[in-house]
Amino acid sequence: MRKVCFLLAAILISASIFAQTLNLRDITDGKYRAKGIPSxxxxxxxxxxxxxxxxxxxxxxxxxxxxxxxxxxxxxxxxxxxxxxxxxxxxxxxxxxxxxxxxxxxxxxxxxxxxxxxxxxxxxxxxxxxxDNKSKQMAPVFSRDGRMLAYVCENNIWLSKFDFGTESQITKDGEVGKIINGATDWVYEEEFGVTQLMDFSPDNKLLSFIRFDETNVPEFAFQNFRQQLYPDFISFKYPKAGEANSKVTCNIFDIESKTIRPINFPANTEFEYIPKIVFTPTSQLAVMTLNRNQNDFNMYFADPRSTIAKLIMREQNDRYINYDFFNSINFIGDQFTYISEKDGYSHIYMYSLTGVPQKQLTSGNYDVMEVLACDPISKTVYYQAAEESPLQRAIYKVDIVKGVKTKLSTKTGYNTASFSANGKYFINNWSNTENPTVITMNDAAGKELRVLEDNKELKSNLASLRLPKKEFITVKGADGTSLNAWILKPANFNPNQKYPLLMVQYSGPDSQEVLDRFTIDWTDYLTTQNFIVAAVDGRGTGARGQEFRKCTYMNLGIKESDDQIAAARYFGTLPYIDASNISIWGWSYGGYNVLMSLSRGNGVFKSGIAIAPVTNWRFYDSVYTERYMRTPQQNASGYEKGSPISLASSLSGKLLLIHGSADDNVHFQNTIEYTSALIKADKQFELFVFPDQNHSLPGSLNRNYLYTKVIDFLKFK
Missing domain, CATH: 2.20.25 (N-terminal domain of TfIIb)
Known part of the structure; x- marks a missing residue:
């Protein structure tokens, strides 16, 4: 019996020696980041x-x-x-x-x-x-035959002809702060995800491009210190909500005649944005437009020779249209795909090239997230969907003719896929909360051909750590809606002990924090400091249908903060949560919702940490803000009610406010103006500024410093 006891003691001592604990610097240095593969x-x-x-x-x-x-x-x-x-x-x-x-x-x-x-x-x-141009180049695009390349240099388009070893300047009116040809302005890059808008015709004789006139767009500037005796300024055109956007025109350049002509749209055509252009296989130029409210989408087919455009498809929404759906348009013979929310969920539809709806390829109470590839030979569409759960993603294919759907991914969790041309093969990335990313090569039927990266070394390293287990739960929102959530408890969790709680969230429209995928973050380290961490996806977040994600329309910040407040009250009733020590954390939109929650929570939160928050939607860019709020002129009350500045006098709890002084996205102006409002309201708070850092505060040193400061604030305030 004594030998068994000694043996057991030896095993326990050995386990304690070899068991590792999380180190914050290891996390910020990327030690536990899953490996990927080259593109x-x-x-x-x-x-x-x-x-x-x-x-x-x-x-x-x-x-x-x-x-x-x-x-x-x-x-x-x-x-x-x-x-x-x-x-x-x-x-x-x-x-x-x-x-x-x-x-x-x-x-x-x-x-x-x-x-x-x-x-x-x-x-x-x-x-x-x-x-031989001295200036660097950007946004290169090959012709369809590979014999030419268009690129942008100093806001003008140039054309290289490789067969002749020559190059020529297509546009000559490009000028910084005024005219951009072929490339895009700040707000298109940030909110539509495009950095160039050019395309060659299938016969390689024409080049289409978008011209931006940002002359009347107001300019924003911020100081760039960089340890200079006299700091300089960085300035760029940034259209804030309700202000002037770039004026965009669609043009055709004839390579042989060297002429540029604008596309002629039907009479009385009005649009604000052209987020995408592409030549169809039938040599028509597809021009996709949105109105300023982003609830009226039109796709035109333009004859590139006559430059006459005709309307092919129109979709309207009483709130807004998801711009990502433009990327779902794929031309397959005499048809094209499009994702629409017309039945309440995002699903794939087939249209003829004349714009006539033909059939709905997917249906059900779930969202299709993305069309990944199309095979015109087998008439197959490949896509990603959240069919089994909003927390998960799987890869599917559907036969256009028969409508037969097949699931291709085999593992439950979070799957993403990158397909070869025409969908013949795909590289699948899979993970769940307990397993780091496994990357496999698969054929079009979903059969695994080989493993490209298994992250076994990382998985082995994680096995020696005392990691908290992420538990998925549901909580009730302010209106009783069931909300998806997760909770992380310390590895040595004692149900008879009361723990401080940190709620982490983003909460922005169509976003998700509660997902069944692998990640090791600073919040895992926080559990080693005897904290419980939880995340709740409130109303307005993604993968739960149109009504759920768009219910915050015109009133950002209200339902989102109501749901975090309701969740905090619920967590406070749990026997192992210290209801007097609940805090909330967020970055960007999440930081915005921290401020809204502190001001509207009536003391439910002991403290909050807001990083790079929007504090008044009038300060943020036109495309994003107006998509969800319309303009300040159209929705003055929504802007007022949803502004933390307006609610500064109601702030309750201790606040740590953090911002980078060189944030070109959510400008430091947001924090400065909010600071003024707090001073006027006689509200004490803490402010920390990362000098000359942008919105993401990049770099392991910055991140380690940031999270150390946040954790110290939580522990000692």
Missing amino acids: AVSSVDGEFYFQADQARTKIIKYSYKTGQAVETVFDIQSARDCTILSFQGFIMSPDENRLIVYTNSEPIFRHSFKADYYYFDIRRNLIRKLT
Whole structure:
């Protein structure tokens, strides 16, 4: 008996020695971040893919089916006249005889960048600089035959003809702060997710492009300190809610005649935005437009020779149309796909090229999230949906003719997929709360061909940690609606002890925090400090149908904060939660909702941490704000009721306010004006500024400092 006791004691001591605890710096340094794979670019036939090697000195062609390398199409060591040591990215031409690589990239905004581009002729094994222009280039687009490339330099479009080794300037009116040709302005990049709007015609004789006139868009500026004796300013055109947007026109450039002509829309046509243009397989130019309220979507087909446009499809909504649905439009022979919410959930519909609705491909009380690929040969559409649960995602295909649906992903949790051309193969990324990402190669029937990344090393490292387990639960919102939530308890949780609670949330329209996917974040570390952490997706969040996600329309901040307040009251009734020590945390929209919740919560929260919050929707950009609130001129009361500045005198609880001084998205102005309102209301608070940092406060050093400050605030306030 004594031997057994000694053995048990030895095992327990050994386990305590080898068991590890989470370290915050390890988290912010990315130690527990799941590995991915380099981006794979599909060949035109969908049988092969191109991928850069780890050192980014080669581009290798692989077989989707076997995974074997077929050939090295570019190698810095052997390419003739090569002067670069590595590259940051590449684009393959449609004919696969050419490619471009880029180096020395400089970020412009969140996604856009300019760089030094190099053109490589695969057949000749010859590389040269794309242009002799001294300025860097951006937004390159190959012609359909791969023999030309359009790109933007200093707001003008240039055209390189590789067969002749020549280049020419297409537009000459580009000017910073006034005219942008081919590329997009700040608000299109941020809110429509596009950085260039150009496309070549199928016969390679025409180039379509959007011209932005941002002359009358008000300019925003902020100081750039950078340890300079006299700080300078960064300024750019930023249309705030209700202010002037860029004026956009759609144009056609005839490459042979070198003429530019605008598209002629039907009489009395009115629109504010052109978020997407694309040539159809029948050589019509599809031009997609939105009105300023973003509740009237029109797709026109323009004859590129006559420039006459006719309306093909129109969809209206009494609230707004999700701009992501533009990316669901895929042309398949004499049909095209489109995602619509007309039956209350987002589903895939088929239309003829004349705009006549033909059939609804998916249906049910769930949302289709994205059309991933279309195969015109087998008449198949591949897509991602939240059919089994709003917390999960799965990959499906549906036969256009028969309507037969097949689930392709095999594991329950969160699946995303990247398809080869025409949907012949797909790379599937799967994880759930307990398993890091597993990346597999699959065929069109869903069969797993091989594992590309299993993250076994990470999983083994996690097994030695005392990690909290994420529990999915439901709580009642302010109106009794059932809300999805998760809760994290310390690994040594004692049900007889009362714990402080931190509620983390984002809460913005169509967003989700409560998902069955893998992540290790600072909140996991917080549980080692004897905190319980919870997240609740309130009304207005995603994957639960149109009514649920759009019910906050015109009144942002009200139902979202009501639901966090109701959830906090519920958590306060649990025997292991200290109802007097409940806090709320959020970033960006989440920070905004922290301030709304503190001012409307009647003391339910002991404290709140708001990072980079919007404090008045008049300060935020036109596209995002007006999509959900319309303009301040149309909805003055909604803007007033939904402003933390208006509610500053009602603030209850201790507040830590954090912002980057160089935030080009949610401007530091939001925090400064809110600070003034708190001072006038005689409300004490804490403010911390990250100098010269943008909205995301990037970098492991910044993140470690940030979360250390937040945790200290929670522990000692």
